[in-house]
Amino acid sequence: GIQVEQSPPDLILQEGANSTLRCNFSDSVNNLQWFHQNPWGQLINLFYIPSGTKQNGRLSATTVATERYSLLYISSSQTTDSGVYFCAVERNSGGSNYKLTFGKGTLLTVNP
Amino acid sequence: DTAVSQTPKYLVTQMGNDKSIKCEQNLGHDTMYWYKQDSKKFLKIMFSYNNKELIINETVPNRFSPKSPDKAHLNLHINSLELGDSAVYFCASSQSGGFQPQHFGDGTRLSIL
Numbered sequence: 001g002i003q004v005e006q007s008p009p010d011l012i013l014q015e016g017a018n019s020t021l022r023c024n025f026s027d028s029v030n031n032l033q034w035f036h037q038n039p040w041g042q043l044i045n046l047f048y049i050p051s052g053t054k055q056n057g058r059l060s061a062t063t064v065a066t067e068r069y070s071l072l073y074i075s076s077s078q079t080t081d082s083g084v085y086f087c088a089v090e091r092n093s094g095g096s097n098y099k100l101t102f103g104k105g106t107l108l109t110v111n112p
Numbered sequence: 113d114t115a116v117s118q119t120p121k122y123l124v125t126q127m128g129n130d131k132s133i134k135c136e137q138n139l140g141h142d143t144m145y146w147y148k149q150d151s152k153k154f155l156k157i158m159f160s161y162n163n164k165e166l167i168i169n170e171t172v173p174n175r176f177s178p179k180s181p182d183k184a185h186l187n188l189h190i191n192s193l194e195l196g197d198s199a200v201y202f203c204a205s206s207q208s209g210g211f212q213p214q215h216f217g218d219g220t221r222l223s224i225l
Contacts, residue, residue, distance in 0.1 A: 030211035041200060041219050048213035084153060090211055098143060098167045099157040100214055
């Protein structure tokens with residue numbers, strides 16, 4: 001099956017710093033999503049971004065599908081950004097796939 | 113208005129018991145999923161249903177039986193619970209046809225004593 005690798009596995013920032021999280025995937029995809037799992041365990045949809053660039057406030061994401069990677073940018077980080085960030089992909093297998101394959105996540109800690 | 117809701121949020125039970133987790137979505141989606149998150153936070157698909165039809169059963173033990181009474185609901189019944197079933201179970205939904213953004217519920221934390 002498709003492999004999804006996220007880096008770094010852990011990241012510690014001071015409030016106000018910027019960061020970039022990376023997601024590499026091993027095959028072509030038709031769906032790529034970024035999620036934030038907050039300390040309460042909720043999975044929050046950040047972006048649906050199979051290709052191109054999107055921005056939402058302090059967060060933005062870019063997927064370069066031809067090179068099989070996606071980046072999540074967090075600017076002016078806040079303590080509420082802490083949690084685990086997951087990248088998940090759905091592979092174009094030519095038939096019914098209907099599943100997301102998740103990376104292992106990046107654990108982000110933002111200190112005040 | 114919650115889009116994907118799961119009940120209960122927490123479930124603590126003894127080994128060997130049978131339990132169910134319910135999931136409902138009000139997004140008008142045709143496709144629903146169950147994912148399992150283990151103690152290392154790894155998320156993996158268990159089942160997906162499209163228009164009440166099972167599409168994916170990702171080598172899950174027979175003790176797990178999903179049931180979709182209609183397109184808005186996908187319940188998960190687990191028989192003879194084992195210690196290894198302790199995990200967080202997430203329900204999700206998306207529009208049909210695959211390759212659509214999936215929306216997740218808040219999860220059900222299952223603890224087996």
